[in-house]
Amino acid sequence: RSDGAADHYEITQRAAAVEILPGLQTEIWGYDGRFPGPTIESRRGRRTVVTHRNTLAVPTVVHLHGGKTPAEHDGYPTDVIRPGGAAKEYVYPLDQPAATLWYHDHRMDFTGPQVYRGLAGFHLVRDDEEEALPLPKGEREIPLLIGDRAFAADGSLRYPALDPALRDRPGVEEAYRDGVLGDVILVNGAPWPRMAVSAARYRLRFLNGSNARRYRLALDPPPPSGPAFVQIGSDAGLLPAPAGHARIDIAPAERFDVVVDFSAYPVGTKVRLANEFGEGNLSHVMRFDVVRKAADDSRVPSRLVAAEPVSRRDAVANRKFLFGRGVGGHGEHRQAMWTVNGKPFDTRRADARVRLGTTEVWRIIADVHHPVHLHLAHFQILSRNGRGPRATDRGWKDTIDLGGSEVAEILVRFTGYRGRYVMHCHNLEHEDMMMMSNFDVV
Numbered sequence: 001r002s003d004g005a006a007d008h009y010e011i012t013q014r015a016a017a018v019e020i021l022p023g024l025q026t027e028i029w030g031y032d033g034r035f036p037g038p039t040i041e042s043r044r045g046r047r048t049v050v051t052h053r054n055t056l057a058v059p060t061v062v063h064l065h066g067g068k069t070p071a072e073h074d075g076y077p078t079d080v081i082r083p084g085g086a087a088k089e090y091v092y093p094l095d096q097p098a099a100t101l102w103y104h105d106h107r108m109d110f111t112g113p114q115v116y117r118g119l120a121g122f123h124l125v126r127d128d129e130e131e132a133l134p135l136p137k138g139e140r141e142i143p144l145l146i147g148d149r150a151f152a153a154d155g156s157l158r159y160p161a162l163d164p165a166l167r168d169r170p171g172v173e174e175a176y177r178d179g180v181l182g183d184v185i186l187v188n189g190a191p192w193p194r195m196a197v198s199a200a201r202y203r204l205r206f207l208n209g210s211n212a213r214r215y216r217l218a219l220d221p222p223p224p225s226g227p228a229f230v231q232i233g234s235d236a237g238l239l240p241a242p243a244g245h246a247r248i249d250i251a252p253a254e255r256f257d258v259v260v261d262f263s264a265y266p267v268g269t270k271v272r273l274a275n276e277f278g279e280g281n282l283s284h285v286m287r288f289d290v291v292r293k294a295a296d297d298s299r300v301p302s303r304l305v306a307a308e309p310v311s312r313r314d315a316v317a318n319r320k321f322l323f324g325r326g327v328g329g330h331g332e333h334r335q336a337m338w339t340v341n342g343k344p345f346d347t348r349r350a351d352a353r354v355r356l357g358t359t360e361v362w363r364i365i366a367d368v369h370h371p372v373h374l375h376l377a378h379f380q381i382l383s384r385n386g387r388g389p390r391a392t393d394r395g396w397k398d399t400i401d402l403g404g405s406e407v408a409e410i411l412v413r414f415t416g417y418r419g420r421y422v423m424h425c426h427n428l429e430h431e432d433m434m435m436m437s438n439f440d441v442v
């Protein structure tokens with residue numbers, strides 16, 4: 001529904017039985033009972049109002065990941081929608097460039113299991129600048145949510161730490177601590193799907209919606225000529241110029257907007273989207289079958305959007321955040337947790353106060369692999385381990401994939417709104433185990 005001021009959506013969060021594995025029913029928790037949830041599309045600068053009704057048996061929180069959203073609508077972890085039919089209206093100004101955003105659950109301590117059960121969906125932002133570009137559109141523009149899950153023999157989702165039958169088995173605690181992995185790869189909710197494509201360019205918007213798994217995406221066979229992926233966009237929008245990659249590492253919550261030219265392959269070729277980080281079934285994500293020749297008037301221009309000049313010299317402050325193991329709780333409740341600067345998350349404590357409209361350099365240090373995400377603020381990656389960024393680091397980001405013992409410098413621009421926002425590890429089990437910190441924009 002649209003009126004003069006805004007586009008309105010209504011979403012019911014509910015349990016539903018769906019067929020994911022052939023012949024079996026899986027109970028999911030989905031937006032409108034679907035996984036992924038319905039894709040929302042917005043125009044830059046036009047208000048989108050989404051009313052979420054929670055009919056699940058647990059509290060929920062909705063966060064628009066990548067959105068520049070006023071704090072009261074950002075989905076702060078304790079700002080819950082009560083179970084049993086309560087509703088909340090989330091108002092998104094979306095005064096930001098065209099980008100692949102996504103919405104997902106963000107409930108304090110329970111984000112991992114709730115997203116695992118299906119509470120995630122795409123929210124695309126479009127604008128005139130993007131629309132004027134001759135990129136592939138319509139049925140040749142495809143958002144792909146990649147996520148791994150584990151299933152019990154009866155088809156139900158298996159989330160080890162919550163399953164009493166599994167909780168006491170050896171290795172389960174470690175599996176939870178390091179992030180929950182599955183042995184089935186789903187793309188848009190289907191296991192290892194196949195898709196018939198024309199010998200033409202396609203725009204694929206990759207989103208890693210996994211709780212903890214990273215992928216190294218590649219095409220198998222690689223195209224006989226040209227790069228496998230022409231990256232046109234990153235987390236927060238289009239790049240100034242396209243960049244070719246043979247492979248793309250994608251950590252939880254990252255997005256890569258790429259064009260793949262299937263006309264580089266002879267008709268009849270089956271092109272696997274492979275995961276070079278995985279073995280066996282986990283080395284395969286999906287398959288594109290090039291089934292027909294087709295007209296194609298799309299192209300990837302050498303200039304996409306105007307570059308916004310930002311430089312390290314603009315930074316008014318430097319800060320350091322160490323994402324690592326630590327201890328939290330008191331007395332006999334002290335236990336190992338994941339922390340930021342040695343401290344577990346506390347809603348009452350802000351670890352940084354930044355001024356609206358300023359730019360800062362943050363050094364982020366990781367003990368083991370952590371994909372670090374900031375709400376509200378987008379950033380550019382300046383360096384990794386004292387050297388330049390990766391080829392796939394360019395553009396405005398909201399999530400940075402950090403390897404073990406890695407140090408990165410990011411240039412963060414705090415535009416948008418004042419208020420308390422979180423940054424956290426997007427390994428959702430790490431997030432739930434307190435690897436989260438507040439920053440206040442004042």
Ligand code: C2O
Nearest residue numbers: 063065106253373
């Ligand atoms: Cu996608 Cu705070 O999260």
Ligand code: CU
Nearest residue numbers: 064065066375
């Ligand atoms: Cu976010």
Ligand code: CU
Nearest residue numbers: 370425427430
């Ligand atoms: Cu982590």
